[in-house]
Amino acid sequence: MRLLSTFAAAVLVAAATQASAETYSPDPSHTNVRASWTHVGFSRQQLNFRTVTGTVDLDKSDIASAKVDMTIDTSSIDTGVAALDDHLKSADFFDADEYGEAHFVSTKVEKTSDTTATVTGDLTIKDQTHPVTLEVTLNAMGEHPMGQYMDYYKGDWIGVTATGTVKRSDWGLDMMVPAISDEIQLFISTEMKAE
Numbered sequence: 001m002r003l004l005s006t007f008a009a010a011v012l013v014a015a016a017t018q019a020s021a022e023t024y025s026p027d028p029s030h031t032n033v034r035a036s037w038t039h040v041g042f043s044r045q046q047l048n049f050r051t052v053t054g055t056v057d058l059d060k061s062d063i064a065s066a067k068v069d070m071t072i073d074t075s076s077i078d079t080g081v082a083a084l085d086d087h088l089k090s091a092d093f094f095d096a097d098e099y100g101e102a103h104f105v106s107t108k109v110e111k112t113s114d115t116t117a118t119v120t121g122d123l124t125i126k127d128q129t130h131p132v133t134l135e136v137t138l139n140a141m142g143e144h145p146m147g148q149y150m151d152y153y154k155g156d157w158i159g160v161t162a163t164g165t166v167k168r169s170d171w172g173l174d175m176m177v178p179a180i181s182d183e184i185q186l187f188i189s190t191e192m193k194a195e
Helices: 002-020 082-089
Strands: 021-039 043-049 052-059 067-073 101-111 116-125 128-143 156-167 183-194
Touching (some): 021 156, 052 156
Antiparallel strands (some): 021 043, 116 128
């Protein structure tokens, strides 16, 4: 009888642990991945990736166990200048026709405060994979205030921003370095809904 009770308790604990983890997906209307760089020291330019998909598995009681798996459609580049968009999509840079996607998978999440974490992961672009570190802030978590106006927003949400720096040459995107900076600043903002 004691063995049965112990087994039942273990099952309940496992179920509770599993239930506490949620899978979140980005809301396309409120997700922005931006990259910026210096242009021959005269100005700062930026691009937005308009199409981002993926998931974040998050246990609110154990942030360090979070898993991030995100994919960027590199053909969704938008700089506001059509000719520059086309050049960045070309084989000189992202070669969007051949490769099409950039993919990030987390390998480590380190909680740094109640609302911040350092997320390390592997970023793959054009079949080359290198580590990237992002400083992440959890802006909000729970019921979305817009849920009182629109059914789409009902349910559990998280709001996240992240920043980081990469060298584009690591992925072979090295045309015109150093006139156009090798160092790229990343800024990510997203609202994500529990599935």
